[in-house]
Amino acid sequence: MTRDAAGLDKNFNHQEAEARLYKWWEESGFFRADPAAPGRPFVIVIPPPNVTGKLHMGHALDETLQDILTRYHRMCGDNTLWLPGTDHAGIATQNVVERALAAEGGSREELGREKFVERVWRWKNEYGADIVHQLRRLGASCDWSRERFTMDEGLSRAVREVFVSLYEQGLIYRDYYIINWCPRCRTALADLEVEHEDRPDHLYYVRYPVVGKEAVLTVATTRPETIFGDTAVAVNPQDSRFQDLIGEKVLVPLTDRVAPIIADSYVDPDFGTGALKVTPAHDPNDFKLGQAHRLPSLKCIDDDGRMNQAAGRYAGQDRFDCRRNMLAELEEGGLLEKTEPLTHAVGVCYRCKTVVEPNLSRQWFVRTAPLAARAARAVRDGETAFVPKNWEKTYFEWLDNIRDWCISRQLWWGHQIPAWHCLSCGQTIVSREDPLACPYCGEDLERDPDVLDTWFSSALWPFSTLGWPDQSPDLARYYPTTCLVTGFDIIFFWVARMMMMGLHFMKETPFRTVIIHALVKDAEGRKMSKSKGNVVDPLNIVDRYGADAFRFTLCSLAGHGRDIRLSDERVAGYGKFVNKLWNAAKLVLNNLGAARLSDGAPAPLTLPDRWLRSRLDRTVRLMRRHLDEFYYDRLADVIYHFVWDEFCDWHLELIKPMLYGEDEAARVSVQSNLVYSLSVLLKLLHPIMPFVTEELWSKLPGAPGSLMLAPFPEGDDQVLDPAAEERIGFLMDVTRATRSMRADFGLPQAQKLAPLVKCGEPALASALEEYSPLLLKLMGAESLGLAGAETAKPRDAALAAFPWGEVWLPLAGHIDLAEESRRLEKELAGLGKEAKAARAKLANADYVNKAPEEIVEETRERLSAMEARTETLKRSLNLLREMEAP
C-alpha cells in the first residue's frame, strides 16, 4: 500500500494496527495501576465472564462501556484500575467437562471426584483463557497483572473466611427444607436459578375414596405422579361442600395408604374442585401445609427424577413415564374423573432447562434478611446509585421480598464447603483450618461433599480480588470501587449479593455507581441464541469493520433503554466515520508545514480558527458531561457531529484557501491551529476509538508518548467566542442560501454565480468582506458582493431572507419567474403559519402573564424577525408578479 508524505496509508489498516498497538500498550505497562501513585482512585472490577464462555455481544457491550470510562479517567489523571478476571461457573463448567468425558465414553462417577476436578482444572487452563484473549481484541485496557479467577488461591481463602464468619455469626445454617432440585444436574438450585416457563399442560381430576363412607373426594392436580407422596388432602375450612368430610380419611389412589382430610385457609375453593392433594416432600406449598399440620413427608421421586419404592410398581420409572402409565391405571380403575387442558408456569433449571423437582433435602442456607436490609438501605441512603435510576425499584423489590439463599450444590467443581461431619457423634464442624478429628468425641470426620453456589464467590468479587482478607495496599487504595457496569439480568444474581457481602464484610458499599445497560438483541429485536441461529460473533465484526467502528457503534446504541438492536449496517456506518477521521487527519498531517504540537496551544488568529476553537470548547464540555453522567449515546452523537459536520464539512473547507494560499502568516496560523485542534479531537475520541486515534497521534508532529496517557481536554472560558460563532454562522447562512438557490433553479455546478448580500450589521458585513474569498469555492461563485443600504434588489435576482438581511442571486437569463414565485410562496406559507402561532401566543393574556419572562421575550423577538422576513419576501413576490404580468 502506498503511503503519503505524512506516512499514512490510503485507509486505516485496522487489522494490522490493532494487534501492534495493543501489544505496545500492554508491554509498556500502560494498563497497570499503582496504588502508591497519586490521583483520585477510579476503579472498576470486571463482571467476570464464565471460563466456559466465548465472547458474545453482551460482553462486547459491557467491556466497551467499561473501557470508555477507564480510558477517560486514566487520561484525566485519576489513579485508574480496571481489574479483570474470570468466574469458575460451577454447573456450566462441570457440564462442559462431563460432556467431553461422555464423548470419550467415560463419566465423572467412573473417574472419581479428585480425578474429575483435576480434569476440570486442565480444561480450564487450556480453554479458560480464550475469553480473556478475546477481550484484548476489543482494546480493553485491563490491568492484566491483577487478573483473578474465582477459584484461585486468594479468592478461595476469601470464600472460606466468609463462609466460616457467617456461620459463626449465625448467618449460615444447615437444615432440611424443600428446595429446587434439578434431576439432570443432580443438584439443588437457588430460587433464582429456576426459570418459569408457561407451558401447555393438563389438570387431572382424580377421585380419592373417603374411608368408611360412600363419598369420594375429587382432587385436581397437574402432577398425578406425586400422589404416591400424598400425606393429606386439604380443603378450605369455609367451604360448605366439605364440612362433613373434614377430619375423615381418604384412601390414596393406587396405594394402600390412608391420609387425613384437613382444613386450611390456604386452599382456594374456586380452583379445581376446591380440594387439594398435599405432598409435603415435593411441593413448596404442601411442605408448608405439612409443617403447619404436622404431616409426615413422603418422598416418592429420587434425585435422578425416577420414582422410588413409595411408587410401588412404578418404582424405577422416570417421573414423566410414571405419570403416563399411572394415568392409564387410574382411568381403568374409574379414578380419573376428567382431564382439562391447563397452561401454567413450570419451573426449569436455568442451566439445562430440565423441569425442576421440588425436593425435601438437607442443605446449607444464608440467612439473608439482615444482609438484604442493609443492602437496600445503602441504595435508599444514596451510598450507591443506579444509572438509570429506575432500576433501583427492581433492586428494592427483590431485596424487600428476599428468602433465604440455598448455597449448597451437589457438584464437584467449585469451593467445597468447609464443614465436617462426625461419623460417630454427628456433630458438624465448620472451620478455617481442616480439622483432623472430631473435637467433641475424637472420632473420624467426613468433609461435607457439597460445593458452594458459584454466585457465592462472585458476591465477594469487589474485595476478594483486591486481596481481602489481607489488608493489602490494593484493598486500602481501591475499595470501594467506583463503577460497576453490567446488564439488568444479573441485578439479583450478582449486584444485590455483592452489595450484601460488601457491606457486611467491608462495612462500606462495594461501588458508588451501578451502571445498568441494555441487552444486545439482533436487528429484529430477538434475543440472540444458538438455537435461533442469529448469534453475531463480535470478533467477526471486529475483523470486518475494526474494533473502533464496533466500539463506536456499541457506544452510540447504549442509551438508557432495555434492549439494543445491533445491525451490520450501523457498524458499517461508523466504519465510514473512522475512514472520515482518517482522511481528515491525512489532509491535516500532509499540510502542516513546520507546525508541531509541542509548540503549544496557538493564539487563534483567523476567524475560522477562533470559531473552531470555540465550538471545540463547547464539545469538550459536553463530552465531559456525558461521560460523567454515563450518557454514552449522547457522547457518541456529540463527537460524531462535531467531527463530521463542523470540523470536516466547514472548518477544513473554510481554511483550505489559506492552507494552500500565498499568505504565509495566515497559513502558519491555520497550520498551528490544525495540529492543535486535531490533537484535541484525537483525545476526545480516544476513549471510544482507541486504535485509530493512537495511530494518528503517533503521526502527529510533536505529540509525546502514547495518546492513552495524554491529558483529557478541559473546558476553557478564554476560547469561547460567541462573536466568532455568530460571524461564521452568518457566512454559513450565505453559503447555504446560495447553494440551495442553485439547486432550486437547477443551475449546473459549472455555472458560476455572483450572489449579493445585503446586511445591516456592520460586524457581519465586514466579516463577509474579509472572508468572502474563502466562500467562493464552497458556493461555486465567482464573486460575492455586498449591497449597500440603499441598493435595491435586482429584478431578476432570486431571494433568500434572514433575520440579519438578504441574499440575492442575480440570475440574468436563468431565472424562472414561476419557479421563484413558487419558492417564495412556500417559504411565506411556512413563515406565516409560524408567525400566526407566535401572534396567537402573544395575544393570550394568560401566556404573557404566566409564562416566564424570558420565554415571552424570546417569542416576541422571534415574531419580529419573522415579520421582517415576511415583508422582504412579500415585496420580492410582488415584484415578480409585476414582471410576470404582461
Added chain:
RNA sequence: GGGCGGUUAACUCAGCGGCUAGAGUAUCAGCCUUACAAGCUGGGAGUCGGGGGUUCAAAUCCCCCACCGCCCACCA
C-alpha cells in the same frame, strides 16, 4: 397475580413541559470540487399508538384503553 418498559419519518432510535419534533440508515435530485464516491451539495418524508384530563403551553405530566416485550411470583 404483582411490577417494569415500549409504541415518534420507510427502518433503527433520540428528544421527556416552552425555538418550525431531530439524527443515522434508506430514498429522490445534482456533482469524480487535488483528505475521503467509504465522498460532496440540495431536497422530500412524521394527525409523536387511541381517548380523556392538568396547564398560558403536552411527544414530554396524570388517568383510562389497545397492542408488543421483559422481570418477579409457592394457586394445585
